[in-house]
Amino acid sequence: MIEATGLVKRYRRTTALDGASFTVRPGVVTGFVGPNGAGKSTTMRLILGLDRPSEGSVTVGGKSYRELAAPLREVGALLEADAVSGRRSARDHLRWIAKGARIPDSRVGEVLGMVGLADAAGRRITALSTGMRQRLGIATALLGDPPVLLFDEPLHGLDPEGIRWMRTLLQDLAGEGRTVFVSSHVLAELEETAEQVLVIGDGRIVADVPVTRLVAHRARRHVRVVSPDAAELTDALTSIGATVDSAGGGALTVTGIDAARAGTVARERGIRLHELCSRRGSLEDAVVSLMESRR
Numbered sequence: 001m002i003e004a005t006g007l008v009k010r011y012r013r014t015t016a017l018d019g020a021s022f023t024v025r026p027g028v029v030t031g032f033v034g035p036n037g038a039g040k041s042t043t044m045r046l047i048l049g050l051d052r053p054s055e056g057s058v059t060v061g062g063k064s065y066r067e068l069a070a071p072l073r074e075v076g077a078l079l080e081a082d083a084v085s086g087r088r089s090a091r092d093h094l095r096w097i098a099k100g101a102r103i104p105d106s107r108v109g110e111v112l113g114m115v116g117l118a119d120a121a122g123r124r125i126t127a128l129s130t131g132m133r134q135r136l137g138i139a140t141a142l143l144g145d146p147p148v149l150l151f152d153e154p155l156h157g158l159d160p161e162g163i164r165w166m167r168t169l170l171q172d173l174a175g176e177g178r179t180v181f182v183s184s185h186v187l188a189e190l191e192e193t194a195e196q197v198l199v200i201g202d203g204r205i206v207a208d209v210p211v212t213r214l215v216a217h218r219a220r221r222h223v224r225v226v227s228p229d230a231a232e233l234t235d236a237l238t239s240i241g242a243t244v245d246s247a248g249g250g251a252l253t254v255t256g257i258d259a260a261r262a263g264t265v266a267r268e269r270g271i272r273l274h275e276l277c278s279r280r281g282s283l284e285d286a287v288v289s290l291m292e293s294r295r
């Protein structure tokens, strides 16, 4: 469990966090989303004791990071700026960290296996690809088998197979009862992975809800229609009260009517359709709408 109360972080000219209070619960993947500069990385750094809040406090398992007796066994983290480098091999890098944290050497092989790096364990870190380094960062986070895990942009550098692997890993870790807190700008992926979402804007928490609820409340169902007569169709649909936006290439996004009504109107006017389908809104639609409503 992560608990933040009234977190404020001021830099000289910027207020990065402006009274953020939230709880991240165990057993589910919680996504952490918000525009660039909203305060996600700052929040992560405060949780990890890498920076001190100007006001307020944040605890992991009831204690501030600095009070944790064995930090790597309490909380594991992959930060965006974690880019490990060096001449050591992946295995030696992990051994070195394990030794410092009094974690048994046998755990190194385990975590290398968990992240799919067993075969690359002897390679120098500098010779690893971006995605492999990302996996090494995750292995480091898992080293102490901690109940709380923070991942800042964990999809960075991963290929499609890696992204799918990451989704399963995060869900498995949450399924084991851990607290899994993940920031990401890849909202389509987060929608598949996270159960809960914490939305931050201008240093304040603007939503803390189940992903499905945010999407249901904020992202409207719409109709997608593709027609070679898009202009004519737009006029026809607008005249019956629909809202029509161009999605490019003859595709239209229509709200205010359902797909059946759009199809009927097209037939009545003799307008050709190449595609007609009903779509639910996405997490991305929901977050964009939430942010726009605050302007």
Ligand SMILES: Nc1ncnc2c1ncn2[C@@H]1O[C@H](COP(=O)(O)OP(=O)(O)OP(=O)(O)O)[C@@H](O)[C@H]1O
Pocket (backbone or CB within 6 Å): 011, 012, 014, 015, 016, 034, 035, 036, 037, 038, 039, 040, 041, 042, 043
């Ligand atoms: N060390 C620092 N000194 C001064 N300002 C900072 C510092 N770190 C962050 N900021 C500012 O605090 C605000 C929040 O930044 P933060 O990196 O937490 O946002 P973020 O949500 O992680 O953004 P992104 O999605 O771009 O990674 C920004 O305005 C940023 O410029």
